[in-house]
Amino acid sequence: MVTLAxxxxxxxxxxxxxxxxxxLWRGERHLLRAVSFALQPGELLQxxxxxxxxxxxxxxxxxxxxxAESGEIQWQGAALRTNRDAFHRQLAYLGHINALKAExxxxxxxxxxxxxxxQVSLEQTQATxxxxxxxxxxxxxxxxxxxxxxxxxxxxxxxxxGASLWILDEPITNLDVDGIAxxxxxxxxxxxxxxxxxxxxxxxxLEHHPQSRSLRLH
Numbered sequence: 001m002v003t004l005a006x007x008x009x010x011x012x013x014x015x016x017x018x019x020x021x022x023x024l025w026r027g028e029r030h031l032l033r034a035v036s037f038a039l040q041p042g043e044l045l046q047x048x049x050x051x052x053x054x055x056x057x058x059x060x061x062x063x064x065x066x067x068a069e070s071g072e073i074q075w076q077g078a079a080l081r082t083n084r085d086a087f088h089r090q091l092a093y094l095g096h097i098n099a100l101k102a103e104x105x106x107x108x109x110x111x112x113x114x115x116x117x118x119q120v121s122l123e124q125t126q127a128t129x130x131x132x133x134x135x136x137x138x139x140x141x142x143x144x145x146x147x148x149x150x151x152x153x154x155x156x157x158x159x160x161x162g163a164s165l166w167i168l169d170e171p172i173t174n175l176d177v178d179g180i181a182x183x184x185x186x187x188x189x190x191x192x193x194x195x196x197x198x199x200x201x202x203x204x205x206l207e208h209h210p211q212s213r214s215l216r217l218h
Contacts, residue, residue: 016038016039016040016041016074016075016076016077017038017039017062017073017074017075017165017196017198018037018038018039018073018074018075019035019036019037019038019062019071019072019073019074020036020071020072020073020074021034021035021036021070021071021072022034022035022036022058022061022068022070022071022072022073023035023068023069023070023071024054024057024058024061024066024068024069025069026057031054031057032054032057032058032061032068032217034071035058035071035215035217037215039165039196039198040196041164041194041195041196042191042192042194042195042196042211043191043196043197043211043212043213044187044191044196044197044198044199044205044206044209044211044212044213045197045198045199045213045214045215046199046200046201046204046205046212046213046214046215047059047198047199047200047214047215047216047217048200048214048215048216048217049216049217049218050218053217053218054217055169055200055217056095056096056169056200058200058217059093059095059167059169059198059199059200060095060169061073062167062198063091063093063167064080064084064087064088065093075087075090089163090163090164090165091163091165091167092157092158092161092163092165092166092167093167093168094154094155094157094158094166094167094168094169094171095169096169096170096173098150098151098153098154099113099154100142100150100153100154101142102141102142102143103141103142103143104141104142105138105139105140105141105142106129106134106137106138106139106140106142106145106149106153106156107125107126107129107138107139109142109153109157110125110128110129110153110156110157110160111125113157114157114160114161117161117162118161118162120160120162124160125156125160126138128156128159128160129153129156131159131182131186132152132153132155132156132159132182132183132186133152133178133179133182134149134152134153134156137149137153146174147173147174148174148175148176148179150174151171151172151173151174151175151179152175152179152182152183155171155183155186159186159190163195164194164195164196165195165196165197165198166187166190166195166196166197166198166199167197167198167199168197168198168199168200168201169199169200170200170201170202171183171199171201171205172201172203172205180203184205184206187205187206188206188209191206191209191211
């Protein structure tokens with residue numbers, strides 16, 4: 001069996017994400033107020049807080065999808081504004097939308113989306129689907145998959161990306177108990193390999209993992 005460590009690139013042991021004094025407004029609302037944190041290799045940081053607290057906005061801001069009014073984001077010691085390409089090469093982002101092409105099979109979706117980023121073998125792709133317990137879905141069109149199966153295919157894309165930093169917004173949406181346990185196993189293995197995870201989820205992830213922390217937004 002191909003492991004996640006074999007699927008991924010060799011992860012940097014010096015990578016680090018640092019967010020300093022991030023401020024973000026939405027209209028008249030001051031959504032993020034001087035948010036600061038650091039995330040080092042092997043760590044998971046889970047953003048928590050009530051609906052509307054800005055969890056998704058913070059993740060999208062760190063991923064470079066929206067601009068903050070002020071503050072600084074650094075990657076490997078360099079400001080993101082001068083290091084954006086290097087940052088994006090090591091970033092895998094999963095939002096609320098799975099971003100699958102309905103007419104393509106699960107396997108075709110992965111070979112297409114991951115192939116734009118790096119080359120992975122058919123064996124690696126199939127092994128990742130098997131690891132996420134959806135090997136039987138490989139040749140099914142995405143439109144025929146259940147919501148939970150689609151989420152697992154989207155997570156497979158993150159795993160196959162080879163990125164060291166995963167930013168995951170509600171990664172266990174639509175997953176049952178077995179699915180959540182499977183995803184948590186993949187998250188733990190990513191941390192063990194030196195990867196970092198920034199996530200937001202209503203349910204605690206890797207709650208008792210020694211390298212798991214939380215950041216509360218109000």
